[in-house]
Amino acid sequence: MDLFIHNFLLGVGEITQLSVLLSLLAGSLIGILVGAIPGLGPAAAIAVLLPATFTMEPLAGLSMLLAVYCGAWYAGAIPAILINTPGTAVAVLSTYDGYPMTRRGQAKRALTIAFTSSFVGGTLSVIALTLSATLLAQFSKKFGAVEFTAAILLGLILIVVAHKGRMLSAIMMLGIGLFITTIGLSGSTGTVRYTFGSTGLLNGIPLVPVVLGVFAIAQALILLEGGCQPQKNPIDFPKPDKSTGIDWQGIKSVFGFPRTLFRSSAFGIGIGILPGVGEFLAQFFSYNSARKASKDPDSFGKGNPEGLIASETSNNAVTGAALVPLLALGIPGEALTAMMMSVFTVHNVFPGPRLFSSQPDLVYGIYISMLMINVFIFVTLLSLSRWSFLITKIDNRMLGIIILTLALIGTYSINLEMSNVWIALFFGVFGYIARRLGIPVVPMILGIVLGPILEYRLVQTLVISDGSLGILLDRPIALGLFAFMMIIIATSIFSVWKKT
Amino acid sequence: MSLVQKGTALLAALLAIIATVLIVSGPELVPVNEHYDAVYKSPLFFPYIALGLIIIGAIPLAIKACNGLRVVLDLDVETTSPRLRLVTVILIVFSAYTLLIPWIGYFLASVAFVCIAMFIVGFRGLPLLLKAIGFSTLLYALFVLGLDVWFPDSWLLQQFRV
Numbered sequence: 001m002d003l004f005i006h007n008f009l010l011g012v013g014e015i016t017q018l019s020v021l022l023s024l025l026a027g028s029l030i031g032i033l034v035g036a037i038p039g040l041g042p043a044a045a046i047a048v049l050l051p052a053t054f055t056m057e058p059l060a061g062l063s064m065l066l067a068v069y070c071g072a073w074y075a076g077a078i079p080a081i082l083i084n085t086p087g088t089a090v091a092v093l094s095t096y097d098g099y100p101m102t103r104r105g106q107a108k109r110a111l112t113i114a115f116t117s118s119f120v121g122g123t124l125s126v127i128a129l130t131l132s133a134t135l136l137a138q139f140s141k142k143f144g145a146v147e148f149t150a151a152i153l154l155g156l157i158l159i160v161v162a163h164k165g166r167m168l169s170a171i172m173m174l175g176i177g178l179f180i181t182t183i184g185l186s187g188s189t190g191t192v193r194y195t196f197g198s199t200g201l202l203n204g205i206p207l208v209p210v211v212l213g214v215f216a217i218a219q220a221l222i223l224l225e226g227g228c229q230p231q232k233n234p235i236d237f238p239k240p241d242k243s244t245g246i247d248w249q250g251i252k253s254v255f256g257f258p259r260t261l262f263r264s265s266a267f268g269i270g271i272g273i274l275p276g277v278g279e280f281l282a283q284f285f286s287y288n289s290a291r292k293a294s295k296d297p298d299s300f301g302k303g304n305p306e307g308l309i310a311s312e313t314s315n316n317a318v319t320g321a322a323l324v325p326l327l328a329l330g331i332p333g334e335a336l337t338a339m340m341m342s343v344f345t346v347h348n349v350f351p352g353p354r355l356f357s358s359q360p361d362l363v364y365g366i367y368i369s370m371l372m373i374n375v376f377i378f379v380t381l382l383s384l385s386r387w388s389f390l391i392t393k394i395d396n397r398m399l400g401i402i403i404l405t406l407a408l409i410g411t412y413s414i415n416l417e418m419s420n421v422w423i424a425l426f427f428g429v430f431g432y433i434a435r436r437l438g439i440p441v442v443p444m445i446l447g448i449v450l451g452p453i454l455e456y457r458l459v460q461t462l463v464i465s466d467g468s469l470g471i472l473l474d475r476p477i478a479l480g481l482f483a484f485m486m487i488i489i490a491t492s493i494f495s496v497w498k499k500t
Numbered sequence: 501m502s503l504v505q506k507g508t509a510l511l512a513a514l515l516a517i518i519a520t521v522l523i524v525s526g527p528e529l530v531p532v533n534e535h536y537d538a539v540y541k542s543p544l545f546f547p548y549i550a551l552g553l554i555i556i557g558a559i560p561l562a563i564k565a566c567n568g569l570r571v572v573l574d575l576d577v578e579t580t581s582p583r584l585r586l587v588t589v590i591l592i593v594f595s596a597y598t599l600l601i602p603w604i605g606y607f608l609a610s611v612a613f614v615c616i617a618m619f620i621v622g623f624r625g626l627p628l629l630l631k632a633i634g635f636s637t638l639l640y641a642l643f644v645l646g647l648d649v650w651f652p653d654s655w656l657l658q659q660f661r662v
């Protein structure tokens with residue numbers, strides 16, 4: 001307990017630095033803006049901001065990205081509730097009950113309920129992160145090369161399985177990501193691999209231009225294609241002067257559903273910790289179980305506040321939990337945490353069990369930063385909810401052009417080389433084609449992030465065991481992870497077989 | 501067979517072919533000077549696993565796409581129809597923007613890009629020019645003056661200096 005208090009105070013010391021506070025506030029506002037604009041999404045925004053965070057202190061950079069991430073998740077509910085178009089894909093289920101409430105003239109109540117539920121989910125998620133990451137990091141001190149290999153393999157399998165209905169494309173994209181990491185000078189053997197004689201490729205293909213390409217440039221092209229589309233089902237929002245102040249009754253009403261709040265948070269946290277599975281599954285489980293447990297299940301989808309609480313609580317409960325595998329094991333579970341990993345590595349900080357003993361100030365700084373982000377976003381959104389409708393009026397075409405210009409300077413600023421812009425452009429075209437064909441790009445990014453770690457650990461494991469993968473069965477932790485992998489693979493094969 | 505299914509089949513087949521070629525030509529493309537006593541010590545070990553995964557995913561995907569694969573699109577992609585001509589033109593203009601920076605400098609290239617891109621997507625009139633200049637000034641102030649992102653002297657600036 002003393003150690004916890006000591007580390008907590010260290011974290012408070014870190015977070016009270018002006019640079020950290022400013023990045024946290026700026027990130028939250030950018031996140032809110034990004035989440036509230038339909039079609040933009042946090043991935044494109046984080047990709048654009050990533051190069052700028054490399055020049056900041058690690059905690060300031062991470063706080064900014066985390067704030068964008070959380071802000072977008074909160075604000076995604078705004079267009080979902082007001083114009084029946086989710087700001088971020090995870091806010092899909094919020095349209096089911098949020099929009100009917102708006103149609104009944106309860107837009108402000110729906111927004112208040114969504115923000116309050118998000119705050120509860122987000123805060124519980126940070127508490128879960130604080131407890132579980134520390135415990136997992138303690139446990140993972142027992143991890144050696146074999147256990148890390150098993151954990152990464154499990155992560156990769158979960159990422160593939162998470163793309164239900166698109167598993168073949170996910171395997172293909174994962175392979176592309178892993179292959180990209182092998183281009184250039186090999187760290188272990190010192191051999192030049194697949195550079196085709198180009199000296200520019202000797203250092204490999206950097207992650208940031210790829211991320212900017214597949215997320216930012218591809219997204220910009222899709223926004224430009226959409227043009228100035230009229231909003232779906234536009235309705236009149238109450239005029240600002242008619243709906244002043246905070247809707248305290250709305251906040252109170254959320255706590256009238258304690259079971260839904262805790263069940264949805266549990267789904268979000270539990271599923272969020274698993275790499276690759278993510279907020280969609282959490283939201284669907286949460287919404288369905290709330291409907292099943294409700295006394296009035298038929299009203300779900302017709303403006304039942306409990307449905308809105310279930311979806312918003314669970315998708316925001318994922319945000320903190322998603323950081324658990326990154327901080328405790330150094331294994332990012334999805335694209336956004338993969339991008340955050342590059343902020344760590346650019347400062348020579350390596351997430352994993354050792355981080356908790358070597359830099360407790362940073363780890364606890366992240367926890368406190370997450371708490372502050374949730375409080376700041378919640379207060380900001382509640383205070384500005386009557387102006388929310390303005391944000392949905394931004395022109396997609398202008399946004400697309402802005403993203404393209406930011407992508408250019410973002411990639412160029414990494415090391416002041418135009419070659420990075422061409423890499424970003426190439427991956428932008430590839431990302432655009434992939435998204436148009438329904439091929440997921442996230443496995444490719446995770447392949448690029450996890451590829452070097454997997455290669456290093458896998459070769460180490462094989463050297464220890466003299467080439468036998470049977471060593472995975474000899475060690476208890478690795479055996480446990482291996483058994484979990486087998487269960488997942490068997491379940492997926494069974495579900496595919498059952499379908500066909 | 502829909503356009504998306506045709507595209508998926510084509511892309512998957514292409515990637516499978518590239519992966520196969522890279523596996524077959526691996527020993528020529530990657531100089532393996534010494535003899536490795538175990539497969540896993542070879543620098544080609546991990547690339548082969550990655551390329552193998554591409555083939556394992558791509559071949560059945562191409563076959564499934566030919567047989568009528570059910571395509572799952574992201575929500576924003578699903579609600580907008582592809583405008584390939586527009587995308588191609590924007591990509592060409594973006595490439596020109598990148599190439600123009602060493603010639604006319606970052607600021608002027610940005611103004612030109614934003615102006616042309618806005619015109620292509622349908623903006624017209626004086627607001628177009630004002631928005632382009634305003635936004636490019638903001639970009640310049642933020643990145644070049646604020647964050648100190650350095651650009652080499654442009655050819656145009658050098659002419660004036662002389």
